[in-house]
Amino acid sequence: MTSKLVVVTGASSGIGEATALRYGAAGAHVLLLARNAECLYGVAHAIREAGGTATAFPLDLQGAEATKETAARIEGEIGTPDLLINNAGAGRWLQLMETSPEEARAMMDVPYLAAFNLTRAFAPGMIARRSGGLVFVTSPASYLAWPNSSAYIAARRALAGFAEGLQSELKGTGVAVTLVVLGSVDTPYFAHNPDSLENVPKTDPRLLPTLTPQQAAEAIYEGATQKKAFVVKPGLYRALFVLNALFPKTVASQLRKASKKARKP
Secondary structure, three states: OOOOEEEEEOOOOHHHHHHHHHHHHOOOEEEEEEOOHHHHHHHHHHHHHOOOEEEEEEOOOOOHHHHHHHHHHHHHHOOOOOEEEEOOOOOOOOOHHHOOHHHHHHHHHHHHHHHHHHHHHHHHHHHHHOOEEEEEEEOHHHOOOOOOOHHHHHHHHHHHHHHHHHHHHOOOOOEEEEEEEEOOEOOOHHHHOOOOHHHOOOOOOOOOOOEOHHHHHHHHHHHHHOOOOEEEEOOHHHHHHHHHHHOHHHHHHHHHHHHHHHHOO
16 A cells, blocks of 8 residues: 555445544555544544544535535545545435425435446546546445435435446456445444434444444455455355345335334323
């Protein structure tokens, strides 16, 4: 990773922060993108204090023009990234009638359109150089569906579909595309998206344990380094995805039951 340029979105906290710190420790020059400037500069400072290199770019990824301008600034001042990690994500897990059209649009803006805009900005340089990596971080909602989270699920499926399409489109260009599916991670996500936690299906923590941000970051790091197409943590979700493909009605029924358990007081 020495001298590599790595862009991490959503880098001000949680998975993004842990991922930025991991790449900083590995010797990469980490370019941090997120909306919360104060927290972002704090992460950059922590990387430098540990002996790494980091540059913060405060940015609201919902703005297409601002995203384009920031990407152009990075290209012009620093260079084409070696790796783009599309980690930023937001959105509340709510029932259809509790979700406003504005909120549904915002969930498409981030993560999907934010990832689209940055990828479109940096991919040409990677393709011309014939080297680079694109990482997309999503949730099991990309492959499973449960009640009371329809707009969130739609946005996550858009992101996964984009990544899978790029895996085919960019094959042979030298640009690797990695899709990382992470289960529950112990981050401030639900604190930032109120009224969502009660809509998370209740699962056995022995089978599907909550990951630490560091475990999530390591999964991203290893997947990108090994240029894997598909990374899933915890691994049991792989079996659930296969079962869902083979027996969708059975899996849907179980997810509905798990959702009802979660909503019980």
